[in-house]
Amino acid sequence: AKKNGRNQFAFYFDELNIGTNRGLLIDHELRRAIKNKEFVLHYQPKIDLTTNTIIGFEALVRWYNETLGFVPPNDFIPYAEEVGLIIPLSEVIIEKACLGWLALERAGYGHIPIAINISSIHFHQPNFIESIQEILQRNNCSPRNFEIELTERTVMNNEKETIRRLIQLKQLGFKLSIDDFGTGYSSLSYLVQFPLNHLKIDRSFIQLIGSVNEKQAVVDAIIQMAHRLHMKVIAEGVEQKEQVELLRNMGCDMIQGYYYSKPLPLEEAIDYVEFWKLEIEG
Ligand code: C2E
Ligand code: CA
Ligand code: CA
Numbered sequence: 287a288k289k290n291g292r293n294q295f296a297f298y299f300d301e302l303n304i305g306t307n308r309g310l311l312i313d314h315e316l317r318r319a320i321k322n323k324e325f326v327l328h329y330q331p332k333i334d335l336t337t338n339t340i341i342g343f344e345a346l347v348r349w350y351n352e353t354l355g356f357v358p359p360n361d362f363i364p365y366a367e368e369v370g371l372i373i374p375l376s377e378v379i380i381e382k383a384c385l386g387w388l389a390l391e392r393a394g395y396g397h398i399p400i401a402i403n404i405s406s407i408h409f410h411q412p413n414f415i416e417s418i419q420e421i422l423q424r425n426n427c428s429p430r431n432f433e434i435e436l437t438e439r440t441v442m443n444n445e446k447e448t449i450r451r452l453i454q455l456k457q458l459g460f461k462l463s464i465d466d467f468g469t470g471y472s473s474l475s476y477l478v479q480f481p482l483n484h485l486k487i488d489r490s491f492i493q494l495i496g497s498v499n500e501k502q503a504v505v506d507a508i509i510q511m512a513h514r515l516h517m518k519v520i521a522e523g524v525e526q527k528e529q530v531e532l533l534r535n536m537g538c539d540m541i542q543g544y545y546y547s548k549p550l551p552l553e554e555a556i557d558y559v560e561f562w563k564l565e566i567e568g
């Protein structure tokens with residue numbers, strides 16, 4: 287795995303200047319941040335087009351560091367994976383997601399599940415299921431209130447063991463979804479062997495559906511085929527009304543993106559649910 291990650295490492299080497307003073311600083315700050323649980327989660331709503339309701343929130347990690355400023359997850363998550371910090375970081379994230387759901391529940395919205403992004407390295411860790419269960423139990427949370435988002439690449443690895451794990455998670459009550467669909471090299475016929483609830487079509491496909499006919503055809507085909515395989519589809523990164531209408535006409539089940547809302551701090555996410563309820567009730 288180390289060898290495989292080599293090129294990636296070279297990439298982030300540039301990105302984060304590993305080995306330089308700034309690189310050392312990032313390493314030092316990240317370790318400290320994990321110890322102090324210096325991360326917050328923002329929550330982005332997922333909207334069901336059929337019922338016009340909020341059917342979930344995706345938790346997205348945010349790191350603001352006093353010395354480094356705001357560091358985007360696309361920088362520090364891959365870095366944490368490279369240097370062996372992803373598991374403790376992921377455990378902090380899962381714990382924060384529990385606190386997020388408990389706050390939702392206190393506000394009266396405990397029926398809305400929270401989706402957590404799980405890195406491939408964490409998912410394939412032998413004790414992953416025990417560790418996530420333990421964190422939920424410690425925080426008085428149940429798997430039925432959480433969804434796990436895994437990328438195509440994660441499930442393309444170690445097929446037999448992956449199926450075993452997904453079935454076990456499903457039996458515990460977790461919902462499961464495939465993230466960034468279309469960017470890996472898996473096919474729907476491969477994914478159908480997994481007990482998945484949702485398929486999330488990557489933003490790169492959604493971005494151009496209004497202007498490029500081929501993109502529209504691909505998204506349409508994914509939706510139709512997913513439905514025949516009894517999976518629900520979420521379109522990611524939806525920003526424009528025109529995209530919502532196209533997706534609705536194609537029978538897309540759910541929408542996530544700036545069109546409805548950016549990822550929001552916990553308090554604002556709860557306000558958003560309240561606002562949505564008032565809108566619907568008129
Ligand atoms: P992702 O899981 O595919 O998350 C979706 C990303 O798209 C998020 O970026 C979100 O803020 C952004 N996004 C949502 N709607 C729109 C839209 O309409 N337009 C545009 N342009 N962007 C939109 P973010 O939060 O920067 O996260 C980037 C990636 O970092 C995530 O991609 C995920 O791979 C990773 N990540 C974020 N949080 C976590 C986490 O808690 N754990 C793990 N393992 N990875 C995470
Ligand atoms: Ca995701
Ligand atoms: Ca995604």
Ligand code: CA
Binds near residue numbers: 466
């Ligand atoms: Ca992504």
